[in-house]
Amino acid sequence: MQKKQTATIYDVASRVGVSLATVSRVVNGNSNVRESTKRKVLDAIEELGYHPNAVARGLASKKTTTIGVVMPDVTDMYYSELARGIDDVANMYHYDVLLTNTDEDPVRETMAVNNLASKQVDGIIFMGNELDREVLNTIAAVDAPVVLAGSLDEEGILPSVNIDYVAAVKEATELLIRNKHDRVALVTGPMVHAINKHHRLVGYQAGLEAANIAFDDSLLFATHQDYSAGLQVAEKIFAAQATAAVVYDDEVALGIMNYMRDHGKSVPEDFEIITSNDTKFAIVTRPELSSIGQPKYDIGAVAMRMLTKLMNNEVVDDMQVQLPHTFEKRGTTINPQP
Template identity: 30%
Template sequence: MRSKSNPQHTGGGKNVTIKEVAQRAGVSISTVSRVLNRSKPVSDGLKKRILQAVEETGYMPNAVARSMIQKKTGVIGVIIPEIFNPYFSGLVQGIEHVAKEHQSYIMLAVSEKKPRRESELLRIFQARQMDGVILAAARVERSLKEALDRLSVPYVVIGQRLAEKAAPCVYLNNRRAAFEVTSHLLDCGYQNLGIISGPLWDLASGRERLEGFQEALKKRGQPLRAEWVVERQGFHLQDGYEGMKSILQAPQRPDAVFCACDRMAAGALQYLKESGIPVPKGMALAGFDDEELASIVNPRLTTIRHSPFEMGFKAATLLVNQLEDPSIAGGDITIPHQLVVRESTSLDS
């Protein structure tokens, strides 16, 4: 027999009615409805009591009926390029934090960096009646822009700026950040600089970071040597490893290399160690993103720090604001960054 201190759970909620929830909480049915539908504010104490009654009874609101009344499903569609990259894990955590605060849920999909796949996912999200969409795209091609234009729900783009201001974007100033880390290498006295870049079809992490590197060299009057510029098609350890291997095949090697991300820098570092080239005395290295491994490898990496969590948080906040008030257009947001100097570029270490 259950004690009175342990409230009876009525089961899976299949036959539980909203009337039973109201009776257990000691409130009216309309008050329960206000809390579950978020139609009108109630006190925190009352809200807590009603939600506890919902949990104890196992009551499951009719989501379909509620969405028809509210014209909302309470679900946000999120599209990311890949799942194993820690950057996107942090980004999703930021989105989830905001969604949870607004009693919404996210439906996550992985595009594998394929614009056609992204367009298909947008159509699926539209058909499933998502309240809104957050898209982290590596590139925004014409087909994807057309798919975005066909969306009848609000959306926010992460990481890329749209040429046409169709929707708010949240992004990092990759060009400026790459300019700053390259300028740091030049300030340290390194004059012969190379770069291992990501794919240039990735406008933000690939092309813009290369452009920032080039701008810094041009400003200082330093030459850009083609044999020290290596484009890779990914942002992985192996890309950095193979990229450094390619650079070292040149007749003369640079005295510093900027890598488009920390994982590439770690791969480049491994190849330098295998080649007997010390870092930074034989060659300096700098990365981007300040992933956890940047402070674990030896020597620790000079890099650019920014917050994927904040990027996801800001994007979700923009979207939620539009959902709550469609008249809010929402402007673009630039996420701040910071140069973090460590031993991989310091000749004093």
């Protein structure tokens, strides 16, 4: 049996008896085509089963209607919720999404950005805490707009959508101090990341300062972003005699909570925890984790909408968007209301 050939733009033009340019104008939504001709072309496209190739269209329009998304971990609930917001808005504006996973490895992040650029994507959304100089230089060399979602660059130059991490961590720290804790630990990712060094740490220190408590670097812990890392850092928190913690990741917070309970600490009576991402991990455990509430879907959706404007050379009034955060009162804090 002979394999059925895929219909091409040449087949459509031949069927209708028009030029390739006319078919191209109809496919790309150009209004400079007579309605009767447009209808014949659309009928031929349907009859022949012609599917315009996005890359081929891009050769003429300079657009591929494709955007790239760089994610540190496609299985991480925080980033997957951001990605859902991105994908829904991309679909609304008729963009396809190319998703890349980097395991938050700077080398893979650089490769991912370069690979997406080689595919002539119209824009890129970058997620992840790691933005070292090589990654930033690669982004700067891309001939397409790049927007950060849930990420920050140290200079604050790249367009981004986030919450106010300084204010959120300050509020969480103050809440635990009001609950009679003077040894509150801060658990973050690596301090070389701008979001930790210049935002979470600054918020934590501001919360301590507001309560006239001196900063003690023995209560500052940097760790990787998974459950086992939470178990490991919990041993150090326990040894430091901290009685509460503000934690940057839900899986890490779960590891800390389970370690404390396994070693005779009651949560929240003996040890209070506030996590930061408010994913499903925060509500499937017992007790449920109190958390800073981030509008994760909205962060992704707003980042994608900003990208559509940049790709169309529209004016963007605010390139550093901060969405409001909340506080979710649950079982790992006592009387968490101000």
